[in-house]
Amino acid sequence: MSDHTIKAYDEELQILDHKIAEMGAIAEKLLSDAMESLFNFDADLAYATISGDLRLDILERDIEEQAIATIARRQPLAADLRELIATIRIPSDLERVGDLAKNIAKRVIKIKPQLGIPRCIIGLRSMHELAATLLKDALDAYAQRDAERARGVWMRDADLDALQHSIFRDLLAFMMENPHNIAFCTHLLFCSKNIERIGDHATNIAEMVVYLVTGESLPIERPKGRSSTSVSPTTVM
C-alpha cells in the first residue's frame, strides 16, 4: 500500500477503535446505572438505562458496516483481517452487555422491595464490582493490545461464577425462610445470572485480545468456568 493509502487505512482503523471505545463506555455506564437503580429501587434510572441501550444496538450495526466496507476497500491480509474481524465481534459482546444491563433494569421496575433486602443485595454488590472490573480491564486490554491484562480477565471470570453460586444459595435460603420473598428473590437470581453473563462477555473480549496480540488461542475450557465440562456448582448456578 502507498504511504497515503496506509495513512487512510490507519485512520479507518482508528475510527473503528474510537467507536468501540464509545460502545465500551456506554456498556459500562448501563451496567453501573442498572445496578444503582437496583440498589436504590430507582425506577427513573431503570427507565433511563432501558432506553440508553438502543445507542449500543445502533453503534454495533454502524461498526459492522464500516468494518466490512474497510475489508472490501483495503483487502487486508490475514493479520490485519483478524483486527477487523475483532472489530465486528467485540461490539456483539458489548451489545449483549447492554441487553443484560437493560434486563436488570426491567426487573427493577417490576420488583417490590422486601424486608431483609440488604442481606440479599450485598452479594450482588460484590458481583457488580467484579464484573465492572472485568469489563473495564477487557476494554483497556483491547485499547492497549495488552495480552497480560486480558489473561487476567480470563482467569478472574471464575471468581464471578463462584460469587454467583454463593448468592444463588443465599437467595434459595431466603426464599425458603419466607415464601413472600420468592418472587422478589427469583428476580434477584436472574439479576445475578445476568451479571455473571456480563463477565463471560468481558472474557470473550479478553480472549480476542490475547489472540490478536499473541496469535495464541486460549483453551476452549475456561478455568472452572461456565463452559467447563465439570458439573461443579459454579458451572450451573
Place this chain on the structure above:
Amino acid sequence: MSDHTIKAYDEELQILDHKIAEMGAIAEKLLSDAMESLFNFDADLAYATISGDLRLDILERDIEEQAIATIARRQPLAADLRELIATIRIPSDLERVGDLAKNIAKRVIKIKPQLGIPRCIIGLRSMHELAATLLKDALDAYAQRDAERARGVWMRDADLDALQHSIFRDLLAFMMENPHNIAFCTHLLFCSKNIERIGDHATNIAEMVVYLVTGESLPIERPKGRSSTSVSPTTVM
C-alpha cells in the same frame, strides 16, 4: 476471477456451508438430548450432552479460521464478504445454543425429582418444541437462503418469550405452595430461560439470513421480544 478461481472459491464456500450445517445438526441434537435428559431425569444422557458440546466449540474455531483464510485469499467484495462474515457469526450463535443445552444438562445432574413434576414440565415441553422448530427453521432458512422462512422465525420468537413468562408464573406458584419445591423449581426457571435464549440465537441467525438475501436489516426492536424497550412481563421473565 478466472473460471478456475471461481470454481475453487465456490468449493470453499460449500465446505463452510457444510461445516455450519454440521454445527446446526449438533446444536439441534444437544438441545433435544438435554431436554430428554430433563424429562426423563436421565443423568447418562445429560453427561453425554455435556461432553458432546465440545465438538461445537472446535468447529466454531475451525470455521472462523477457514472463513478468514478465504477472505484473505479471495479478497471478496462487499456482497460476498457479507456471506463470509455470516459464516463467522452464525457459528457463534450455534456455539451458544450448545452452551445453553449443556447448561440444562448440568442442571439435570444436580436436580432431584419432586412430586408434581409433570405439571411443571408440561410448559417446558411446549417451550422445547417451539425452540427446536425456530432453530430448525432458522438453519433451513440459512441453507436455502429463504428470507420468508427467516422472517417467520423472527416473528415467532415472541411466542417463546410469552411461554416463558407463563412458565415463570407457574413455577413461582409451585414454589409458594411448598418450599420443598424451591431449589428444584429455580433450576427449572433457569432451564426455561435457557430455552428462551436459544430462541434468541435462532432469531439472530434468521436476521442474518434476511440481511444476506434482501440486504434489508430487520428492525432493531423485535416484536414484543426480549430486546423490546417495553417492560411487558414477557421481556423480563
